[in-house]
Structure formats: C-alpha cells, structure tokens
Amino acid sequence: MSPHAIDCARASRLLGAWHDGELPEDDRDLFEQHLLICPTCLHLKDNLQVALAAFRRVAEGG
Amino acid sequence: MHYWKFLRSGGLGPFTGHPWSSDGRWIEAGASRQCSAGIHACRAGDLPYWTTDELWKIELAEPVVAGRCKVVSPSGRLVARVQAWDGATAERFKHACLDRIAHHATAELGDAGLPAAALRLGDARAHFAETRDLEAMRSVAERCAATSLGKRQANLISMLLVDAVDSMAVYPAAMLSHIAAHAADKRTRVDTQDPYEAERRWQAQWLHRTLGLAAGG
Numbered sequence: 001m002s003p004h005a006i007d008c009a010r011a012s013r014l015l016g017a018w019h020d021g022e023l024p025e026d027d028r029d030l031f032e033q034h035l036l037i038c039p040t041c042l043h044l045k046d047n048l049q050v051a052l053a054a055f056r057r058v059a060e061g062g
Numbered sequence: 063m064h065y066w067k068f069l070r071s072g073g074l075g076p077f078t079g080h081p082w083s084s085d086g087r088w089i090e091a092g093a094s095r096q097c098s099a100g101i102h103a104c105r106a107g108d109l110p111y112w113t114t115d116e117l118w119k120i121e122l123a124e125p126v127v128a129g130r131c132k133v134v135s136p137s138g139r140l141v142a143r144v145q146a147w148d149g150a151t152a153e154r155f156k157h158a159c160l161d162r163i164a165h166h167a168t169a170e171l172g173d174a175g176l177p178a179a180a181l182r183l184g185d186a187r188a189h190f191a192e193t194r195d196l197e198a199m200r201s202v203a204e205r206c207a208a209t210s211l212g213k214r215q216a217n218l219i220s221m222l223l224v225d226a227v228d229s230m231a232v233y234p235a236a237m238l239s240h241i242a243a244h245a246a247d248k249r250t251r252v253d254t255q256d257p258y259e260a261e262r263r264w265q266a267q268w269l270h271r272t273l274g275l276a277a278g279g
Binding site for chain 1: 076077079099111112113114129130131132233234236237240243244247258
C-alpha cells in the first residue's frame with residue numbers, strides 16, 4: 001500500500017487503538033480516511049461501538 | 063478563515079457518531095475518547111480527504127491548530143449546512159474524479175509509447191462526457207489494460223480506471239477521489255513533486271468552485 005492509504009487488514013488492526021483514542025495522528029487520519037472509502041470497515045467499526053456501548057451500560061447497571 | 067465539517071446523514075460525527083446540534087450550540091472536545099484531542103474540521107484544501115453525506119460550515123474556537131489535512135480546535139459549532147453538497151453534487155464529483163482517472167490513464171498510455179490506446183481512451187472520455195456510459199468506458203479501459211501489460215504504470219492506471227468504473231454505483235465519492243489521487247501518484251512523467259497532493263488540490267478546487275465556498279458557502 002502507498003503511504004497515503006491503508007488496507008482493510010491494517011484498518012482492523014488499528015480499530016482497537018482508534019477506539020481507545022490511542023492512535024498517533026497520522027495513523028488516525030489514515031484509519032478514518034479508510035472508513036470513508038470502505039463501507040465494510042465502517043460497518044465493523046459501527047458494530048464495535050454499539051457492542052461496547054452495550055457492555056458499558058450493562059457494567060454500569062451491574 | 064472559513065472552516066467546514068463533513069457529517070454523516072442526520073448530523074452525526076462521521077466516526078464517533080456524536081450527534082451534532084444545528085442550533086448554534088458550542089460542542090466541546092472530549093465528548094468521546096476519539097475526539098479528546100479536539101474538534102476536527104476542514105480548511106478548503108482539506109475537503110477532498112473527508113467527503114461524506116453532509117457538509118456544514120463550522121465556527122471554531124481558538125487556538126485552531128493546523129494539521130496536514132485537517133485542523134483541530136477545542137470547540138466548535140455548526141453555522142449552516144452547505145446545501146449545495148447533496149447527492150446530485152456528490153455524483154457529479156464522482157464523475158469528475160472518474161474523468162480525471164481516465165485523463166491520467168490516457169496520458170500514461172501516451173507516455174508509455176502506446177498512442178493508439180491513448181487515442182482510444184481519449185475518445186472514450188469524450189463519449190463518456192456526453193453519455194455517462196460506464197459500460198463503454200469500462201470496456202475500453204479493460205482493453206487498454208490488456209494492451210499495456212508490458213508497461214507497468216500504464217497498466218496499473220488503466221486497471222485503476224476499471225476499478226473506478228466498478229466503484230461508481232456502490233462506493234461513495236471518497237472512493238473515487240481516493241482512486242484519482244492514486245492514479246495521479248502512479249504517473250511516470252509529472253511536473254510536480256507530489257502528484258498525489260496535486261490531485262487532491264485539483265479536487266479541492268472543484269469542490270470550492272462547485273459548492274460556491276468562496277462566497278462563504
């Protein structure tokens with residue numbers, strides 16, 4: 001891949017760090033720009049956010 | 063200085079899903095872990111990197127820190143939606159990007175010593191501008207890719223054109239602008255140090271002009 005883009009495999013590896021707000025700025029830009037061109041990865045990211053929010057609600061409720 | 067922000071349909075942050083209020087209320091950074099560093103927004107030149115469903119003009123609080131392809135601020139508020147960025151304009155932008163990819167493929171075929179293929183693709187570009195006939199463009203692009211098998215860059219850009227045609231129906235505008243910037247980056251003879259960034263500037267100018275952003279958008 002060129003330095004201007006990442007592929008889905010790399011995006012999936014970066015997803016956790018992105019969610020935790022731990023990605024360096026350049027990686028974060030590449031990850032987020034990948035989401036804009038890849039509906040599959042965007043869907044994966046959306047699902048992860050929904051699932052983690054549900055877990056958090058359960059944990060807080062418990 | 064004017065700034066803009068792309069949002070997903072319904073006024074949602076494109077990545078965090080944070081609901082942005084359009085009533086002029088200031089939004090502070092830190093609403094989610096992902097935006098703890100600040101509110102992200104675009105200068106005019108940043109727009110092609112971040113296209114999605116809705117475009118808004120945004121006011122940002124100081125200090126506004128400039129990054130490579132975005133700016134970051136501690137807080138921001140939506141000022142007005144840029145109504146000119148809608149589905150029809152996004153479709154026009156996709157067509158403009160596809161034409162640019164065809165332009166780069168045509169030029170590269172010529173540079174690779176394949177004038178007949180370059181001519182054929184040039185004719186296909188003109189035909190596409192009149193008819194929007196994607197199937198015809200795809201057919202010619204595939205033939206150009208086959209013709210240029212021994213010419214690595216010409217073959218690669220021709221294949222990017224095939225990919226772009228295939229992306230038109232199902233992928234967003236961001237995909238077409240992304241492919242166009244990569245096609246530019248693969249050219250062998252260029253008169254700029256960074257053809258990828260030069261293509262992004264071309265896209266930014268297209269958006270700026272078409273959306274009337276010079277007038278405040």
